[in-house]
Amino acid sequence: MRKEDELYTGAVETDVTKHSMVGERLTLAAFDQLSGTLSGYRFVKLVVDRERGTIHFINHAEQRFHAEYIATHILDISTEEMYAKIDSFNQIFYHEPDRRFCLGLLSLHDRDGDRFLALETVEVDTMPAEMIKYFYGFVRDNVDAALPLVFKPASHLQERHLLDIPAVEVPRIQAHELFASTRFVPLNAGTTKGRLRAFRTQAEYRAAAESLEWFDIIAMDRVPDDIPRLAGVINSEPTTPLSHTNVLASGWGIPNAVQLGAIELIDERGLDGEWVEYGVDAGSTEIALKRAEKPADLPEPAWRSAQITLEEPETDATPIVALDQLRMRDAHRYGTKAANLGELGHVLAYGSERLLGFHRVPRPPRANLLMYAAKQLGVPESADLNQAAWQLLTDRVSIPRGIAVPFSVQRRFLESSPRVQQAIGKLKMALELGAREIDPLCIELQRLVRSTRMPEDLRQEIDRAIFASLGGVQRFVIRSSSNAEDLAGFSAAGIYESVNQVATADEVFTSVKRVWASLFSSRSVRLRQQAGISQDDSYMGVIVQEEVQAPMGGVLVTCNPMSRADFRNVYLNVSRQSVAEVVSGDSAPLQYLYNTVEGGGRTVSLGDAGEDLDEQSRNLLQHLALAGRFLQSHFSPDYTFGTPMDIEWVADSERVHIVQLRPYSN
Numbered sequence: 001m002r003k004e005d006e007l008y009t010g011a012v013e014t015d016v017t018k019h020s021m022v023g024e025r026l027t028l029a030a031f032d033q034l035s036g037t038l039s040g041y042r043f044v045k046l047v048v049d050r051e052r053g054t055i056h057f058i059n060h061a062e063q064r065f066h067a068e069y070i071a072t073h074i075l076d077i078s079t080e081e082m083y084a085k086i087d088s089f090n091q092i093f094y095h096e097p098d099r100r101f102c103l104g105l106l107s108l109h110d111r112d113g114d115r116f117l118a119l120e121t122v123e124v125d126t127m128p129a130e131m132i133k134y135f136y137g138f139v140r141d142n143v144d145a146a147l148p149l150v151f152k153p154a155s156h157l158q159e160r161h162l163l164d165i166p167a168v169e170v171p172r173i174q175a176h177e178l179f180a181s182t183r184f185v186p187l188n189a190g191t192t193k194g195r196l197r198a199f200r201t202q203a204e205y206r207a208a209a210e211s212l213e214w215f216d217i218i219a220m221d222r223v224p225d226d227i228p229r230l231a232g233v234i235n236s237e238p239t240t241p242l243s244h245t246n247v248l249a250s251g252w253g254i255p256n257a258v259q260l261g262a263i264e265l266i267d268e269r270g271l272d273g274e275w276v277e278y279g280v281d282a283g284s285t286e287i288a289l290k291r292a293e294k295p296a297d298l299p300e301p302a303w304r305s306a307q308i309t310l311e312e313p314e315t316d317a318t319p320i321v322a323l324d325q326l327r328m329r330d331a332h333r334y335g336t337k338a339a340n341l342g343e344l345g346h347v348l349a350y351g352s353e354r355l356l357g358f359h360r361v362p363r364p365p366r367a368n369l370l371m372y373a374a375k376q377l378g379v380p381e382s383a384d385l386n387q388a389a390w391q392l393l394t395d396r397v398s399i400p401r402g403i404a405v406p407f408s409v410q411r412r413f414l415e416s417s418p419r420v421q422q423a424i425g426k427l428k429m430a431l432e433l434g435a436r437e438i439d440p441l442c443i444e445l446q447r448l449v450r451s452t453r454m455p456e457d458l459r460q461e462i463d464r465a466i467f468a469s470l471g472g473v474q475r476f477v478i479r480s481s482s483n484a485e486d487l488a489g490f491s492a493a494g495i496y497e498s499v500n501q502v503a504t505a506d507e508v509f510t511s512v513k514r515v516w517a518s519l520f521s522s523r524s525v526r527l528r529q530q531a532g533i534s535q536d537d538s539y540m541g542v543i544v545q546e547e548v549q550a551p552m553g554g555v556l557v558t559c560n561p562m563s564r565a566d567f568r569n570v571y572l573n574v575s576r577q578s579v580a581e582v583v584s585g586d587s588a589p590l591q592y593l594y595n596t597v598e599g600g601g602r603t604v605s606l607g608d609a610g611e612d613l614d615e616q617s618r619n620l621l622q623h624l625a626l627a628g629r630f631l632q633s634h635f636s637p638d639y640t641f642g643t644p645m646d647i648e649w650v651a652d653s654e655r656v657h658i659v660q661l662r663p664y665s666n
Helices: 003-007 028-034 066-073 079-084 086-094 129-140 156-162 175-180 202-211 244-252 262-269 328-334 336-350 370-377 385-396 407-415 418-432 439-451 456-469 505-520 522-530 579-584 615-635
Strands: 020-022 036-038 041-049 054-058 101-111 114-120 149-151 184-188 190-198 216-220 232-235 256-259 275-280 288-291 402-405 476-482 499-502 540-546 552-557 569-575 590-595 601-605 645-651 656-663
Touching (some): 054 066, 184 244, 262 288, 336 402, 336 656, 402 456, 407 540, 505 540, 552 615
Antiparallel strands (some): 020 054, 275 288, 552 569, 552 645, 590 601, 645 656
């Protein structure tokens, strides 16, 4: 008996202990028995053995990886032997033009009640057009004819190959088309108990905002980016993991998901306003919501025991300096954003020995990823890879010119006004007494900060620094740079203010005061209080930076926020309007995944854009993705080099201009 025959000797519907179903047509019942679940979809892995003309449908519960299955059940070699030569096997599996095996998976979808199967390869597969035709046809002949089958390109390369194949021969669907109708996207896994609050409109949310408590679970079409600290988040329409709301939820460690139709589900079950247990599981197909008993005594929130400590801020006389004079060590004087931009400028000017840290980490069975770095950089493995990585950064990345206004200038401004000092004293007293009604105090303090005239000596210091470093600039961005943000356990994404399109000197001074005032917004004050950050220790620096006019901008995080174990891909969100459009959550950006190991990218979502970026722009994003990985290594706080970076950028046709970078809360 052949090995394949030993693997499948009975009906798969009654025997799920087998490794696979071989040489049999895949029915829907067999699919159910063999499938696994990922990001809300059920799927079955498959292998086509071209040499023997046989198809293998693999039992996900028994075999997690295609390569292991091929080694042990077709080639009859040990997994140890296969992994010892994994790069050679991957070349055979994914890149040989006349390979023996075609590897892929089938996922089951439902659109408006119509079920169909989508066939795709792994993202790194470079099979040419003719092999795509063969692969699709062979699978089509071996699955239930009652289920339509479409091919889903796994990369931009495969999309280009499909242009040479008539759609009648290989029906296809784009990844972004499926994503747009995905009913469940787990953004942050976890389970919590709390009171469920469902809001149908923004106006309804605004009217109830002051009544929200830390134990509430909020459900909306798109949860806004000014939420207080909550127990859980449910978006009932597609959103991006990189909105400020979702970044905060990730940093807070609360369950968060997209569940289409969630509001209707909550209404049907009568759960609005009720206590529930809410769960998000990446291996499920929907959120878990069930009624729960309200605790007789509400427990203290877990985050109250995880207090954040700040490096002691320096507020003595500190000069206003150009950004390129700062390093990371200056965060206690100028704020984290300014210090990180200064550090990046130093890397671009002088290089770094740490750029390949991520690629040097062992990835069993591989000793490291240096050979992949060489391939992506287009140089031999024997080349100076660190130099090549720096060359990529200097060729493709820049920082807009800017100056950093230190904490000491804010302190001098606040001390210049007795009325401001009195308002600060009232706020601090209210916080010390645990008073709930701090909002009026914050509103009045912000009004005073904005309306108080800036002393002439401060105006002249800022004016001289702009004249010296930013002469000729027509438009500025005035950015916040606090010491109470971008911390382990406290990202503060979106809670401080920045001002765009600033032109005149008077507008600069007014905008600087707006940024200072944002330190006293009721939301920022409450969030810092919850994190144990004292008002006395919180300061606001300011970045005055050239505003770059560019056709697109966005956010890059050097991880895959929808699959935390994925070390290959980074996630990019793009807007043709502004970075603010990405992070606000008010609209849906273009979304991409780019592989920084083997290379290649794919479009996850078109968002509200309607059409994809052109090939030149997508190639630039590939360079940005790799550059982001090198910067992750340099900015890593430890020697795992695994802490992802959150990078805001704008880009023209040739270069990427980084305007902000910080650790990403994941």
